[in-house]
Amino acid sequence: MSERRGHPKEIVEDIRAAERLEWWNIGWTITIIAVMGLAMGSSQAMRTAWVEDALGLVPPIAFLVAARYEERASDAHFHYGFDRVNGLGFLIAAVALAAVGLLLFKDAVTALTTAEHVTIGSVRIWGHDVWLGWAMMGAQAYATIPPLIIGRKELPLAKRLRDKLLHTDALMNKANWQTGVAGFLGVAGLGFGWWWADSGAAILISASIIWDGWKALKIATSELVDGVPCALEEPKLSAEAKAVSTALRKEFPKSKVLLRETGRYIRAEVIGVKAPEEFDTKRFEIPGLKDRWRLESIAFRP
Structure with missing residues (x-):
């Protein structure tokens, strides 16, 4: 956000802090995707969590792109400037969130209704059989830490900036660490012989994604069709x-x-x-x- 618009100094500092935080977000998310991909195996909950982590890259990238465009002044083709780029990024993130949530929900329900039994094998290390579920739970535990920290830092910035795209990213990070907890419990359930625990955890995760995506989609659509200014968390007048x-x-x-x-x-x-x-x-x-x-x-x- 440029000083040319006469914003208060603290608002300019907040947008710069949000940009730095999003770069950290992208970096940590890439490491989580790599770790989760290596430990995923055949677990439905792990697969669901991995896809959601990959989807988590969309909001920070969209925010950084929008922030750069917002700096630009109006020109011959865009007489009103680029203020709506932030709203466009918000819509992209909302659509991706809702669509992937529906797809993952379908896969999880199919696995549960067909009574698909997921097995987690073992690997022999230094003469001992080690259950691969430990690696999966370790990956899930790691995947909860960065989103928990970054999401908590994003929320106050989003509220001060009234930035719905940043707020959606904070909610995405909240969903990601909750996903990690649910996936951890799902894999642990498989270790106890509860074949339904994996798909059950995946259903809970995907349902949360769908709900967040639906709320974000309503607000984003309202903004892009010249709706009244909405509150951050719900489609009502701010x-x-x-x-x-x-x-x-x-x-x-x-x-x-x-x-x-x-x-x-x-x-x-x-x-x-x-x-x-x-x-x-x-x-x-x-x-x-x-x-x-x-x-x-x-x-x-x-």
């Missing part, structure tokens, strides 16, 4: 949008106030009123609006 709408309706009682969201910014339009002389969007008093930088513009249409 507190900032309510404050803007209330202030404008009070100032211009005979007007119609329209709001839309472009990326993390709010744009308002007042219908049926001529623009007052020397009206300054940045100086217009809006009680309850803490993050003033989010209000990009107020337009008037008589």
